Amino acid sequence: MANTATRSFLQVAATEEATTPLRVVQIEGLVILKIIKHCKEFSPALVTGQLLGLDVGSVLEVTNCFPFPLEMMRCLREVNVDNNTVGWYQSTLFGSFQTVELIETFMNYQENIRRCVCIIYDPSRSNQGVLALKALKLSDSFMELYRSNNFTGEKLREKNLSWVDIFEEIPIKVSNSALVSAFMTELEADTPVSQCDYDRLQLSTSPFLERNVEFLIECMDDLSMEQQKFQFYYRNLSRQQAQQQAWLQKRRAENMARKNAGEEPLPEEDPSNPIFKPIPEPSRLDSFLITNQIANYCNQINGIPDQAIIVAQPGKMEFFGPVGL
Amino acid sequence: MGSNEQTVLQFVPSPASVSARVHPLVIFNICDCYVRRPDQAERVIGTLLGSVLPDGTVDIRNSYAVPHNESSDQVALDIDYHHNMLSSHQKVNPKEVIVGWFSTGRVTGGSALIHEFYSREVSNPVHLTVDTEFRSGNAAIKAFVSVSLSLGDLQLAAQFQEIPLDLRMVEAEQIGFDVLKPTNVDKLPSDLEGMEASMERLLALIDDVYKYVDDVVEGRVAPDNKIGRFISNTVASLPKLSPYAFDKLMNDSLQLGDLKPSKKKYKLIEIRKRTTILETTYFLYLLHPTS
Numbered sequence: 001m002a003n004t005a006t007r008s009f010l011q012v013a014a015t016e017e018a019t020t021p022l023r024v025v026q027i028e029g030l031v032i033l034k035i036i037k038h039c040k041e042f043s044p045a046l047v048t049g050q051l052l053g054l055d056v057g058s059v060l061e062v063t064n065c066f067p068f069p070l071e072m073m074r075c076l077r078e079v080n081v082d083n084n085t086v087g088w089y090q091s092t093l094f095g096s097f098q099t100v101e102l103i104e105t106f107m108n109y110q111e112n113i114r115r116c117v118c119i120i121y122d123p124s125r126s127n128q129g130v131l132a133l134k135a136l137k138l139s140d141s142f143m144e145l146y147r148s149n150n151f152t153g154e155k156l157r158e159k160n161l162s163w164v165d166i167f168e169e170i171p172i173k174v175s176n177s178a179l180v181s182a183f184m185t186e187l188e189a190d191t192p193v194s195q196c197d198y199d200r201l202q203l204s205t206s207p208f209l210e211r212n213v214e215f216l217i218e219c220m221d222d223l224s225m226e227q228q229k230f231q232f233y234y235r236n237l238s239r240q241q242a243q244q245q246a247w248l249q250k251r252r253a254e255n256m257a258r259k260n261a262g263e264e265p266l267p268e269e270d271p272s273n274p275i276f277k278p279i280p281e282p283s284r285l286d287s288f289l290i291t292n293q294i295a296n297y298c299n300q301i302n303g304i305p306d307q308a309i310i311v312a313q314p315g316k317m318e319f320f321g322p323v324g325l
Numbered sequence: 326m327g328s329n330e331q332t333v334l335q336f337v338p339s340p341a342s343v344s345a346r347v348h349p350l351v352i353f354n355i356c357d358c359y360v361r362r363p364d365q366a367e368r369v370i371g372t373l374l375g376s377v378l379p380d381g382t383v384d385i386r387n388s389y390a391v392p393h394n395e396s397s398d399q400v401a402l403d404i405d406y407h408h409n410m411l412s413s414h415q416k417v418n419p420k421e422v423i424v425g426w427f428s429t430g431r432v433t434g435g436s437a438l439i440h441e442f443y444s445r446e447v448s449n450p451v452h453l454t455v456d457t458e459f460r461s462g463n464a465a466i467k468a469f470v471s472v473s474l475s476l477g478d479l480q481l482a483a484q485f486q487e488i489p490l491d492l493r494m495v496e497a498e499q500i501g502f503d504v505l506k507p508t509n510v511d512k513l514p515s516d517l518e519g520m521e522a523s524m525e526r527l528l529a530l531i532d533d534v535y536k537y538v539d540d541v542v543e544g545r546v547a548p549d550n551k552i553g554r555f556i557s558n559t560v561a562s563l564p565k566l567s568p569y570a571f572d573k574l575m576n577d578s579l580q581l582g583d584l585k586p587s588k589k590k591y592k593l594i595e596i597r598k599r600t601t602i603l604e605t606t607y608f609l610y611l612l613h614p615t616s
Contacts, residue, residue: 028357029353029504029505030350030353030354030356030357032500032504032505033349033350033353033496033497033500033505034350034354036496036500037348037350037386037387037496038417041418064357067417067418068417126499126500127499129499129501129519129523130516130519131500131501131504131513131514131519133513171512172512172513173509173510173511173512174504174505174509174510174513175508175509175510176505176506176507176508176509177356177357177360177508178508179356179359179360179457180352180353180356180357180505181506181507181508182459182464183352183356183455183464183466184497184502184505184506185506186463186464187352187464187466187492187494188494188497188502188506194501194502195495195499196499196500196501196519196523197523197526197527199499200519200520200523
């Protein structure tokens with residue numbers, strides 16, 4: 001590549017088309033503040049907004065964002081803000097974001113833009129001094145499967161796809177312009193402790209824990225519902241198979257008799273018979289999503305031991321709140 | 326003149342106790358707009374959104390830039406753009422109304438004209454200047470209101486009067502300056518890493534207190550009764566427990582006995598952390614200026 005130095009920007013942009021995988025989402029501090037403001041102002045209602053930025057190689061830069069409505073995008077273009085949509089953000093409560101709607105939105109976006117991310121912010125965690133920002137995308141193999149809308153056990157085994165493979169979390173980098181950095185350094189002299197430290201040292205994590213466990217229990221209920229659906233399906237399936245077997249045996253015996261009598265044998269299949277109608281297999285998508293949520297709640301609960309300690313024993317769970325002073 | 330002796334020279338409205346508060350998002354947005362300004366533009370100006378709090382403080386919570394053209398004696402503002410943007414913002418948050426306007430740099434001749442325009446949008450707008458060029462050598466952010474000098478009913482001149490501006494950035498503090506200050510952060514701190522950073526800061530604080538007490542005891546530093554009382558109150562607010570009783574309390578409530586040795590070690594680390602929190606939280610609460 002002798003002419004590397006002389007390649008024009010356009011050429012570089014053209015060669016970049018060979019899709020490099022998305023590795024990092026780089027967010028401006030401005031975007032973080034905007035997202036937090038929007039999500040917090042409307043909490044506990046859940047809100048969404050659009051992310052704007054640039055897709056540069058393996059980095060997706062998010063340089064601005066705005067709450068829906070959409071016409072704001074046209075306006076922002078006039079003041080030189082990057083006006084390419086690179087995804088959207090949404091708020092969540094206790095991380096309960098893995099829903100079918102999220103996947104549907106993803107698919108909609110994916111149709112229009114090659115690369116998109118969803119940034120999830122959890123305002124409920126910010127008063128614990130945690131910046132709960134997450135950048136997610138759907139995995140390619142999952143998208144392929146979702147397009148064919150085929151979530152049968154067989155297909156999933158074939159693709160070797162399990163619940164952890166639906167979402168991919170992308171590491172987040174933060175960048176601030178030198179100007180902002182200078183202002184922040186100037187305006188906020190290094191204080192020994194900041195609000196963030198106080199929030200982190202709050203000892204009352206029980207409400208957070210309680211809500212998490214509550215959601216966890218709900219999810220377990222949902223999961224058992226899903227399992228019942230499968231049991232029902234398998235019961236029906238085995239009953240149908242038994243019926244088919246019985247019918248086949250009967251037909252074979254009949255055919256034998258006909259053969260002996262010198263008559264033409266009847267066909268061994270009868271599509272018009274209701275017992276040969278295939279029973280649709282319930283989609284595994286829901287149970288996968290529920291499992292994802294459960295994993296999420298478990299992770300959050302796992303993260304709590306700094307403040308409240310959980311001792312899980314076989315058969316029962318005990319929660320110890322903070323030791324009183 | 327003699328016939329009108331009641332006429333006095335005065336400022337209208339009198340520069341009463343108006344003050345403003347600005348949220349970090351506004352500063353971030355103005356900086357971003359300035360970085361992205363058009364080629365020839367000297368400065369960017371735009372609208373400030375927010376509300377007036379019951380105590381009269383102007384709470385500046387949001388902003389957007391408005392394209393403009395400036396020549397020596399006239400200013401052209403894209404008013405359509407301003408109104409479009411305003412209605413979009415109000416669809417999202419109807420509670421945020423125009424409270425004033427911002428400009429980078431400092432107050433210039435054109436400012437009076439723009440201020441007049443905003444005075445038609447809202448009564449007594451606030452003018453925020455952000456010195457993005459660091460001309461004065463530091464990050465000067467100032468807020469002004471316009472007061473007009475009048476002689477009786479006759480208006481003579483208008484003047485930008487600086488008002489107190491509260492730049493405390495609680496929102497930014499909550500996110501953590503570790504994320505907002507540097508130009509590049511490779512990774513967001515996870516829960517535990519954030520906790521670790523906080524603990525380190527705490528321990529450093531405790532060391533400072535220890536050092537101060539030692540210095541006073543050794544006579545190296547002049548004692549300050551105020552600080553002494555502070556520390557004494559802090560220490561007194563923790564219940565006095567013998568180490569044995571403390572261990573027992575901990576062990577009982579944590580049921581360490583039932584755990585495997587490997588887990589026990591982990592848990593003991595947690596407990597050390599916890600006890601440090603217990604010790605230091607009170608220090609913190611007492612040291613915090615608001616409590």
